[in-house]
Amino acid sequence: MSNDILVLAENPGGELADTTFELLGKAKELASSLGGQVIAALFGTPELAQNLGAADVVITMEHPSLAHYNPEAYEKALTKVVQERQPRLVLLATTTLGLDLAAALSVTWDAPLVSYVVGLDIEGSTIVATAQIYGGKLMAETAIEADKGICTVIAGSFSADLGKSTGSPNIEQMDPPSELDNEKISCVNLSRPEAGGIDITTADMLVSVGRGIQSEDNLEIVQELADAMGVPLSSSRPIIDQGWLPKPHQVGKSGLKVKPKVYLMFGISGAPEHLEGMRDAELIIACNTDESAPIFDVAHYGTTVDLFDLVPALVDKVQG
Amino acid sequence: MHIIVPMKQIPDLVEELEVDSEGTDIDREYLKFVSNEYDEQALEEALLIKESTGAEITVVGLDEEDIDQTLYTAIAKGADKAVKLTGTGDGWVDTHTRADILASWLSGQSFDLILTGVQAVDDLDGQLATLLGARLGIPHAAVVVEVQPKDDKVTVRQEFSAGMAIEQEISLPAIVGIQAARQAPRYAPITRIRQAMQSGGLEEVAANTESAGSGLSIRRLYLPEKAGHAEMIDGSPEDVADKILELIRSKGLLK
Ligand SMILES: Cc1cc2nc3c(=O)[nH]c(=O)nc-3n(C[C@H](O)[C@H](O)[C@H](O)COP(=O)(O)OP(=O)(O)OC[C@H]3O[C@@H](n4cnc5c(N)ncnc54)[C@H](O)[C@@H]3O)c2cc1C
Numbered sequence: 001m002s003n004d005i006l007v008l009a010e011n012p013g014g015e016l017a018d019t020t021f022e023l024l025g026k027a028k029e030l031a032s033s034l035g036g037q038v039i040a041a042l043f044g045t046p047e048l049a050q051n052l053g054a055a056d057v058v059i060t061m062e063h064p065s066l067a068h069y070n071p072e073a074y075e076k077a078l079t080k081v082v083q084e085r086q087p088r089l090v091l092l093a094t095t096t097l098g099l100d101l102a103a104a105l106s107v108t109w110d111a112p113l114v115s116y117v118v119g120l121d122i123e124g125s126t127i128v129a130t131a132q133i134y135g136g137k138l139m140a141e142t143a144i145e146a147d148k149g150i151c152t153v154i155a156g157s158f159s160a161d162l163g164k165s166t167g168s169p170n171i172e173q174m175d176p177p178s179e180l181d182n183e184k185i186s187c188v189n190l191s192r193p194e195a196g197g198i199d200i201t202t203a204d205m206l207v208s209v210g211r212g213i214q215s216e217d218n219l220e221i222v223q224e225l226a227d228a229m230g231v232p233l234s235s236s237r238p239i240i241d242q243g244w245l246p247k248p249h250q251v252g253k254s255g256l257k258v259k260p261k262v263y264l265m266f267g268i269s270g271a272p273e274h275l276e277g278m279r280d281a282e283l284i285i286a287c288n289t290d291e292s293a294p295i296f297d298v299a300h301y302g303t304t305v306d307l308f309d310l311v312p313a314l315v316d317k318v319q320g
Numbered sequence: 321m322h323i324i325v326p327m328k329q330i331p332d333l334v335e336e337l338e339v340d341s342e343g344t345d346i347d348r349e350y351l352k353f354v355s356n357e358y359d360e361q362a363l364e365e366a367l368l369i370k371e372s373t374g375a376e377i378t379v380v381g382l383d384e385e386d387i388d389q390t391l392y393t394a395i396a397k398g399a400d401k402a403v404k405l406t407g408t409g410d411g412w413v414d415t416h417t418r419a420d421i422l423a424s425w426l427s428g429q430s431f432d433l434i435l436t437g438v439q440a441v442d443d444l445d446g447q448l449a450t451l452l453g454a455r456l457g458i459p460h461a462a463v464v465v466e467v468q469p470k471d472d473k474v475t476v477r478q479e480f481s482a483g484m485a486i487e488q489e490i491s492l493p494a495i496v497g498i499q500a501a502r503q504a505p506r507y508a509p510i511t512r513i514r515q516a517m518q519s520g521g522l523e524e525v526a527a528n529t530e531s532a533g534s535g536l537s538i539r540r541l542y543l544p545e546k547a548g549h550a551e552m553i554d555g556s557p558e559d560v561a562d563k564i565l566e567l568i569r570s571k572g573l574l575k
Binding site: 012013017068069070071072075095096099100101102103104106107108111112113114115116128131132133134135136137138139140141142143144145146183184185186187188189190191192193204205229230237241242243247248253254255256257261262264269282283284285286290291292294295296297298299300301302303304305306309310312313314316317318 | 331333334337346361415416439441442443444445446447450451453454455459462463475478479480481482483484485486488489490491494497499500501503504534535537538539540542543544546548549551553554557558561562563564565567568571573574
């Protein structure tokens, strides 16, 4: 076992994800206090290795099955890298790749896994991971006492700056595992959102609505407010999943990242997946009847007034 | 086609969560437990597949607070069979243990597809679909929003950030972690749920709880330290509205 920290470089759309740099930055810090190296594993797109300057070593692997993201092929590839290098800790992000691979690696490599990690520290020789659970309502401090472990980290937990530092890592090409043929999964299509239509990412201000709105009919009142203010209406994921608003309105991890001057939100609890998409807004104002809702830890201003009272009052005043 | 849908109970997050006296679990005594919303999405996707192919659906859950309600509701919605695995204790069952319990039961079942929720709010040691897939040695994919069966395969649509999606074709048997069904989960009329409960028929099976567990030790569970907290605006809706508009205008908007 080594003291190395291994980061999976994420590249599902052909470019490196922001989270990869966040993980590399943290990995650098951990590796230097443990006296190990930072290893980045990069599958299918060796040309991206030059952007991973924060790593000491970049392990690349190429194979037709790794040309596009395939959970099965990635799992086999990552297992091989980890088994050969035996790092102290493997870091992935809580993304689709993280959700596909981390728990599987915990089985194939027989190592403990902590999900939803927002903090990582070293105490003596123990790695202490702090995770955010119950939708951000509680924190769990867990000790990885084994000599190896895996963490999936929530986006935005660590700064990407350190991970973007330049350097000249050793690039090592690893042969793909021999099992990497005849996958039971094959990638048949990759699609990106269509351009055109509403664009919530360029608006100066958004009115955003969550499940607190309760029904599709009630959506009318927040739409009225957005119209009166002349700004787009955005929402949390459940509103999209209900089919109440189309997908381009969704803010968050599996939706869009927005950074308006003002983000005015009603009935959104502040789950980590939502925060990922809006926490950089300049001014966040949240309305939520639950005074312990996690959103109030992130919002600049908050109120526990019922949205069904507040929204009409706002509409009245804006329409003046 | 036989689809198995593992379902679990989680604390209702509308309620205040308190940490127990040991400081390593939540105090479960007075909490209300509800079905994991992503499992409900998985059930809905299974029901849609049943409608188009005539698949058979079995729902399965550990004997957790109010799981009967969840399983009978699933039957009322159209699941064919419900199984409760008993003897799994009252506390937090980590996902590694849950996966082992389910894997042991599944070893005696024949199935083509397992659909379950992509995650649960308390799966600190990893997500069930992936863990169970790896344990069973069958292909798995997470964050899926559509499952379309075709012969001995399914095509699933996996979501990534910024609206990107990948369609993966997977040979069965397979397990899929559902983020959202193609349509919002249906409601079961209360009368039909009652009917299902009255006719009983929940199959109870003693669980094999042998498991090495997650290998994690939770040292401490605590309320997040409020690094920052919103400045709260109190008063009547009108007062609060005035203050909010003032804030927005201070940003040069809504002139
Ligand atoms: C892989 C993955 C990706 C995800 N991606 C996203 C994403 O991109 N975006 C996203 O948003 N979510 C995403 N989620 C879902 C996320 O975990 C949460 O479930 C979701 O953000 C919750 O939405 P919500 O806050 O609207 O609903 P809830 O959490 O149900 O919150 C509703 C809130 O409304 C409040 N409320 C109720 N009534 C009123 C009232 N009358 N007045 C005022 N307040 C009221 C309640 O107190 C509560 O806090 C993702 C989940 C997964 C697993």
